[in-house]
Amino acid sequence: MAESKSPTVYDVAREADVSIATVSRVLRSPEKVSVSTRERVLQAVRRLGYVPNASARGLADRRTGVLGLLIPGHDIPATSRRLPAEDGAPAVVEFLDDRDGRQADPYRNRYFEQLVRGAEAAAWRAGYALLVAAGTSVSRDVVMHDLAGRVDALAVVARTVPDELLRGSIGRTPMVTVAGEGGTGADAVRVDNRGGMSALVRHVLAVKPPGPVLYLAGPPDSPDAAGRARGFHDAVAGQDVPWHTAMADFTWQGGHDAVTAQLEEEIPAAVIGANDQSALGALAALREGGVDVPGTCVVTGFDGIDESRYSTPTLTTVRQPMIDLGICAVELLLRRLADPDAAPRDLQLPVDVLLRTSCGPLG
Amino acid sequence: MAESKSPTVYDVAREADVSIATVSRVLRSPEKVSVSTRERVLQAVRRLGYVPNASARGLADRRTGVLGLLIPGHDIPATSRRLPAEDGAPAVVEFLDDRDGRQADPYRNRYFEQLVRGAEAAAWRAGYALLVAAGTSVSRDVVMHDLAGRVDALAVVARTVPDELLRGSIGRTPMVTVAGEGGTGADAVRVDNRGGMSALVRHVLAVKPPGPVLYLAGPPDSPDAAGRARGFHDAVAGQDVPWHTAMADFTWQGGHDAVTAQLEEEIPAAVIGANDQSALGALAALREGGVDVPGTCVVTGFDGIDESRYSTPTLTTVRQPMIDLGICAVELLLRRLADPDAAPRDLQLPVDVLLRTSCGPLG
DNA sequence: ACGACGACTGTATGCGCTTACATTCAGGCG
DNA sequence: CGCCTGAATGTAAGCGCATACAGTCGTCGT
Numbered sequence: 001m002a003e004s005k006s007p008t009v010y011d012v013a014r015e016a017d018v019s020i021a022t023v024s025r026v027l028r029s030p031e032k033v034s035v036s037t038r039e040r041v042l043q044a045v046r047r048l049g050y051v052p053n054a055s056a057r058g059l060a061d062r063r064t065g066v067l068g069l070l071i072p073g074h075d076i077p078a079t080s081r082r083l084p085a086e087d088g089a090p091a092v093v094e095f096l097d098d099r100d101g102r103q104a105d106p107y108r109n110r111y112f113e114q115l116v117r118g119a120e121a122a123a124w125r126a127g128y129a130l131l132v133a134a135g136t137s138v139s140r141d142v143v144m145h146d147l148a149g150r151v152d153a154l155a156v157v158a159r160t161v162p163d164e165l166l167r168g169s170i171g172r173t174p175m176v177t178v179a180g181e182g183g184t185g186a187d188a189v190r191v192d193n194r195g196g197m198s199a200l201v202r203h204v205l206a207v208k209p210p211g212p213v214l215y216l217a218g219p220p221d222s223p224d225a226a227g228r229a230r231g232f233h234d235a236v237a238g239q240d241v242p243w244h245t246a247m248a249d250f251t252w253q254g255g256h257d258a259v260t261a262q263l264e265e266e267i268p269a270a271v272i273g274a275n276d277q278s279a280l281g282a283l284a285a286l287r288e289g290g291v292d293v294p295g296t297c298v299v300t301g302f303d304g305i306d307e308s309r310y311s312t313p314t315l316t317t318v319r320q321p322m323i324d325l326g327i328c329a330v331e332l333l334l335r336r337l338a339d340p341d342a343a344p345r346d347l348q349l350p351v352d353v354l355l356r357t358s359c360g361p362l363g
Numbered sequence: 364m365a366e367s368k369s370p371t372v373y374d375v376a377r378e379a380d381v382s383i384a385t386v387s388r389v390l391r392s393p394e395k396v397s398v399s400t401r402e403r404v405l406q407a408v409r410r411l412g413y414v415p416n417a418s419a420r421g422l423a424d425r426r427t428g429v430l431g432l433l434i435p436g437h438d439i440p441a442t443s444r445r446l447p448a449e450d451g452a453p454a455v456v457e458f459l460d461d462r463d464g465r466q467a468d469p470y471r472n473r474y475f476e477q478l479v480r481g482a483e484a485a486a487w488r489a490g491y492a493l494l495v496a497a498g499t500s501v502s503r504d505v506v507m508h509d510l511a512g513r514v515d516a517l518a519v520v521a522r523t524v525p526d527e528l529l530r531g532s533i534g535r536t537p538m539v540t541v542a543g544e545g546g547t548g549a550d551a552v553r554v555d556n557r558g559g560m561s562a563l564v565r566h567v568l569a570v571k572p573p574g575p576v577l578y579l580a581g582p583p584d585s586p587d588a589a590g591r592a593r594g595f596h597d598a599v600a601g602q603d604v605p606w607h608t609a610m611a612d613f614t615w616q617g618g619h620d621a622v623t624a625q626l627e628e629e630i631p632a633a634v635i636g637a638n639d640q641s642a643l644g645a646l647a648a649l650r651e652g653g654v655d656v657p658g659t660c661v662v663t664g665f666d667g668i669d670e671s672r673y674s675t676p677t678l679t680t681v682r683q684p685m686i687d688l689g690i691c692a693v694e695l696l697l698r699r700l701a702d703p704d705a706a707p708r709d710l711q712l713p714v715d716v717l718l719r720t721s722c723g724p725l726g
Numbered sequence: 727a728c729g730a731c732g733a734c735t736g737t738a739t740g741c742g743c744t745t746a747c748a749t750t751c752a753g754g755c756g
Numbered sequence: 757c758g759c760c761t762g763a764a765t766g767t768a769a770g771c772g773c774a775t776a777c778a779g780t781c782g783t784c785g786t
Contacts, residue, residue, distance in 0.1 A: 006535050008742055019766045024744055034764060049535075054513040055421030056742035059771045064418055066494070066513075091555045091713035093562035098717035099677060113476030120497055124506065129513060131429070132495050134483050143487065150417040150429075150492060172369050172412070192454045199456040310673030314462060347447065350454035354461035371772055382736045387774055397734065419772030422741045728786095736779075741772105749766070755759085 007048040016044035027052060067123050067333055068131045068151035069326075070144070071112050072160045111322055115178070118326025119155065126334050128152070135160045148173050153333040158190075158223075174336040178329045181223040187336060189328045189347040193224055193302075196318045196351035197231025197272075200300055203353065204270050205239060207360050208298045211269025213241055214262055216248035216255050216282060218274035225250070228274045228302060248278035255281030263289045268297050276301035276308045276317055283311060283358065294360035304354060313357035324349055370411040379407035390415060430486050430696055431494045431514035432689075433507070434475050435523045474685055478541070481689025482518065489697050491515070498523045511536050516696040521553075521586075537699040541692045544586040550699060552691045552710040554683045556587055556665075559714035560594025560635075563663055563681055566716065567633050568602060570723050571661045574632025576604055577625055579611035579618050579645060581637035588613070591637045591665060611641035618644030626652045631660055639664035639671045639680055646674060646721065657723035667717060679722035682715045 009020040016023065018041060025033050026041040033041070044050070058064040116132060123130040131151055133143050140161045147154060154173050158180030176187040204213075215232050218225025229245075236243050246262065248254035255271075255278030262268055263285065271286070273279025279301030283293060291297050293313055301308055304319030328347055335342060372383040379386065381404060388396050389404040396404070407413075421427040479495055486493040494514055496506050503524045510517060517536050521543030539550040567576075578595050581588025592608075599606050609625065611617030618634075618641030625631055626648065634649070636642025642664030646656060654660050656676055664671055667682030691710055698705060 009744095010742080020743080021745075021767075022765060025765090028744075032764080037764080051508060051512045051535075053422070053742055054509075055418045055427055056771090057512075057744080058418030059416070059422050059773090060742080060744040062771070091558050091711050093555070093559055093713050093716055095562075095566070095716045095718055098672075099719045113479070116476070116479060116495065117497070120495055124496065129494050129496065129509065131492050132479065132483055133487065133492065134480070145414060146417075146492065149414045149420075172414075192456070195454050196456055199458075203458070306669045307673075309461075310670075348454050350456050353456055353458045355458055356462045372774095373772080383773075384737080384775075385735060387772095388735090391774070395734080400735080416772055419741090420774080422743085423772080423774045425741070729784105731782105731784080733782090734780085737777085739774105739776085741774090744769105744771090746769085747767085750764085752761100752763090754761085756757105 006053070007050045008053070009050075011048055012041065012044045012050050015048060016041045063152050064150060065127065066129045066131050066151045067119070067330060068133060068147045068154040069116065069119050069329075070133050070135055070147065070154065070156045070160050071115065072157055073134045073140075111320075114322035115157070115326040115329075118323035119330050120326070122327040122330035122334075126330070128330075128334075153337055155329040155333060174333055174340070176329050176332045176336075178325060185344055187332045187344050187346070189325055189332060189349065191320045191325065192348040192350055193227030194231035194234065195348070196353065197228040197274075197302065198234040199231075200302075200316075200318055200353050201232055201235035201272055203355075204272065204298060204300060204359060205235065205241060208270040209296060211242075211297075212266060213243035213270045213272060214259070214268040215243060215245045216258055216271060216273045216278040217245050218248070218250045218278075222250070225274055232272060248274065248281070250275045250277055252277045252281035252284075254278050256285045258282070259285035260289070263291070267291055270297060271299045273299070273301045276303045276305045276315060279315055279317070279358075280307060280311055283313075283315065294358055298359040300359055304352075308354075308356070311358075316356045316359035317354050319352045319354055321349055321352065369416070370413045371416070372413075374411055375404065375407045375413050378411060379404045426515050427513060428490065429492045429494050429514045430482070430693060431496060431510045431517040432479065432482050432692075433496050433498055433510065433517065433519045433523050434478065435520055436497045436503075474683075477685035478520070478689040481686035482693050483689070484686075485690040485693035485697075489693070491693075491697075516700055518692040518696060537696060537703070539692050539695045539699075541688060548707055550695045550707050550709070552688055552695060552712065554688065555711040555713050556590030557594040557597065558711070559681045559716065560591040560637075560665065561597040562594075563665075563679075563716050564595055564598035564635055566718075567635065567661055567663060567722060568598065568604060571633040572659060574605075574660075575629060576606035576633045576635060577622070577631040578606060578608045579621055579634060579636045579641040580608050581611070581613045581641075585613070588637055595635060611637065611644070613638045613640055615640045615644035615647075617641050619648045621645070622648035623652070626654070630654055633660060634662045636662070636664045639666045639668045639678060642678055642680070642721075643670060643674055646676075646678065657721055661722040663722055667715075671717075671719070674721075676720035679719045680717050682717055684712055684714060687712055 009023045012023045013020045018037060022033060022037060023041055026038050030038055054065070116130075120130045131147065133147050135143050144161055151173065154175045155178050156175060157178045176189060177184065178188075179190050180188055213236065215229070217229055220226075246258035248258050255273055259268075259271060259282040271279065271282045273282060279299055283299055286293050286297060286299070293299055299315065301315045301317040304317050308315035308317045328349060332345060332347065372386045375386045376383045381400060385396060385400060386404055389401050393401055417428070479493075483493045494510065496510050498506050507524055514536065517538045518541050519538060520541045539552060540547065541551075542553050543551055576599065578592070580592055583589075609621035611621050618636055622631075622634060622645040634642065634645045636645060642662055646662055649656050649660060649662070656662055662678065664678045664680040667680050671678035671680045691712060695708060695710070
């Protein structure tokens with residue numbers, strides 16, 4: 001079979017003995033074509049294995065039918081495997097001493113997998129395809145530029161590319177910011193850091209033993225950290241509870257050290273981590289200090305990383321609905337494509353509080 | 364600014380006072396244009412915020428510059444969140460009692476995230492974009508068909524779509540099968556289940572206490588299970604070790620029950636799970652039976668799911684190099700695009716054995 | 727000084743598809 | 757029986773870009 005190149009509408013038209021317009025109509029608006037002709041064309045399509053060329057269709061349509069999703073780069077190590085040599089030495093199995101998990105890869109929480117899945121599902125549901133791009137450090141602008149010409153609209157995870165790029169070369173492409181700061185006057189979806197933390201802390205205040213509360217703050221330049229801190233303050237404001245803040249910087253060590261220092265003065269009744277890592281550090285410090293969790297002191301984190309499910313005790317935390325984030329990002333794009341002049345929306349998705357043993361009995 | 368529609372080469376040409384051919388050349392083969400003209404054109408490009416239209420380029424080029432990746436569907440529940448109402452009731456935080464992890468989502472191992480990341484990185488490195496599609500149950504053929512018209516080549520995760528679809532509508536699109544059975548005469552990448560299991564079992568035989576070996580087999584219709592079983596047999600063949608097989612069906616319960624039954628007859632010295640789930644079940648059964656792991660009996664799994672890192676004891680297992688799988692899939696596609704007549708390759712990537720405490724001291 | 731040549735730029739065509747508009751034809755109506 | 761109408765189909769004009777081919781002009785060799 002010398003089927004050297006793909007058949008086009010012309011081939012189908014010839015095969016079915018109709019004009020190319022009719023072929024196109026059969027595919028795009030079948031109701032405009034008589035049943036008999038339609039059948040004949042569809043048969044020709046099948047016989048030739050015709051697949052419409054998306055580029056041509058996109059050109060004629062002035063739309064690509066593709067949505068873009070730009071996620072932060074991952075910098076796959078340069079040592080990553082390439083194609084083995086043709087003559088292929090036999091595959092060599094590597095033994096890694098992984099008893100403490102150090103060899104585990106760094107992409108701990110399935111954050112982006114879920115984002116991609118949600119976006120993908122929502123996009124296909126609406127008849128769009130999803131182009132995924134990771135802005136690797138070297139080439140953010142190139143990627144961005146390339147993407148802009150390929151898609152009808154673009155979802156960008158916050159801080160993936162510099163702001164001026166967002167406004168610059170892609171001024172005409174509808175965009176939504178994902179997990180950003182909001183309030184930029186553009187479409188945006190993010191997670192309710194503030195509300196989630198506030199709800200969590202209110203719950204803690206209701207169940208914790210008597211005593212002071214320690215808040216393990218995140219880095220000051222992080223919007224997430226800021227939102228969570230505000231949520232914490234919302235919850236403790238006006239409550240008659242002693243509390244103070246220590247910087248943990250979103251790290252295990254930070255949480256560990258802050259709690260260790262705290263134990264020298266007074267045993268806290270609750271430690272609220274701005275994220276899971278610092279809460280896990282706190283858990284370790286409390287164990288070292290012989291403090292019973294959750295009996296004497298309850299602990300909470302934020303993010304819902306894997307480790308929080310397996311720590312001892314398991315860590316109460318807040319999970320971000322990443323799938324929904326992806327879905328909503330796409331839905332916002334679809335909305336804007338449908339109505340370019342709609343007022344920008346700034347969605348805040350509610351989070352899920354996962355109650356686990358580190359904060360004691362279920363309220 | 365009434366920048367209603369995107370500027371085209373014509374706009375740039377007018378702005379820079381050259382012909383569209385020159386504009387195109389500046390973008391595609393700058394060395395063919397004099398420095399002064401090139402500068403002038405680039406300025407016009409920047410001034411207008413011109414972004415080349417990928418559809419037009421693709422049409423003229425007869426290539427889209429896009430690679431497709433088809434992964435199994437995920438069936439995002441229909442109840443998943445949509446866009447909240449415009450007037451937005453305040454976000455409501457949900458409290459979930461997640462103390463035993465039952466609420467955790469089912470996408471446990473970051474299998475596809477890594478596959479996508481690897482493919483994405485390799486694709487962009489080669490100047491291609493990556494279109495990700497999940498063949499949801501309802502619409503595999505539609506997705507497939509749509510995809511075929513959009514991409515230059517396609518990587519399909521095995522058993523994502525029925526075979527006849529693969530051969531049918533997309534006959535002319537270069538394809539690679541990912542994680543399939545191999546031996547189909549087409550390009551394929553997969554993981555060395557057999558070699559990995561064989562290496563692992565050889566290691567176990569070297570370190571295990573004296574006594575019989577129990578192999579927890581996977582479902583007979585799974586190519587993965589078949590490969591691993593063969594690897595097991597490779598390793599025990601000719602060794603003077605008593606062994607037998609029990610069906611565990613890749614499930615926790617299967618592993619648990621098989622080991623429980625075994626304990627009534629004889630305490631095994633090693634339990635080899637065809638996957639992690641069944642090995643974890645075995646671990647539980649051994650604990651219930653008061654058997655010391657790894658002192659009296661060593662245990663191993665296969666896959667490297669999260670739980671294997673956190674179990675007690677941590678589970679020695681085999682991790683599939685998903686990132687590399689993605690990279691190699693793309694590299695195979697690129698190779699075929701470069702040379703359509705190259706002989707098909709059937710790659711087997713080596714796996715990583717993660718030595719953890721469930722199999723005792725490091726040999 | 728004249729033609730050849732090379733560097734650069736412009737003209738014009740086609741990529742495969744969609745669609746506005748034109749055409750054809752069968753009925754229905756006055 | 758002529759004319760109007762509407763359904764079905766055909767004709768042809770782009771969509772934005774790449775590029776083969778055709779100039780144009782300054783240089784160099786003789």
